[in-house]
Amino acid sequence: MNQLPQEYYQRLEEIQAIDFVLVELTLYLDTHPDDYQAIQQFNQYAQYSQQLKQAFETKFGPLQQYGNSFSDAKWSWGTTPWPWQI
Structure with a gap:
């Protein structure tokens, strides 16, 4: 498998x-x-998580x-390493 960038x-x-x-x-x-403050924190982190992803x-x-994730025009699902491969 090819080495991935840092x-x-x-x-x-x-x-x-974040997750x-x-x-x-x-x-x-x-x-x-x-706990309204915790709800606000949750919503902020949820939005940040979506942005990062x-x-x-x-x-x-x-x-x-x-x-849960959109595909590009090449259907690249499976072309990157699986979680247990990194």
């Missing part, structure tokens, strides 16, 4: 970190549903399948 790993790590924050905020909000996919291809 930027690929950096962007992927940033996406994983971890979203998981933690989700768990917190499950028990504190009236869109930028990643534009440069490196789709991250998810089953309608």
Whole structure:
């Protein structure tokens, strides 16, 4: 397999970190549903996560399948490494 650029790993790590924050905020909000500040944080991080994923996919291809990521004209799903390959 071809070596991927360092930027690929950096962007992927940033996406994983933001998604971890979203998981933690989700768990917190499950028990504190009236915490307006936490809801605002969740919404900000959710929007940021979408932006990061869109930028990643534009440069490196789709991250998810089953309608969660759009495909380019070449149907490049599967041309980038699977998560367990990196």
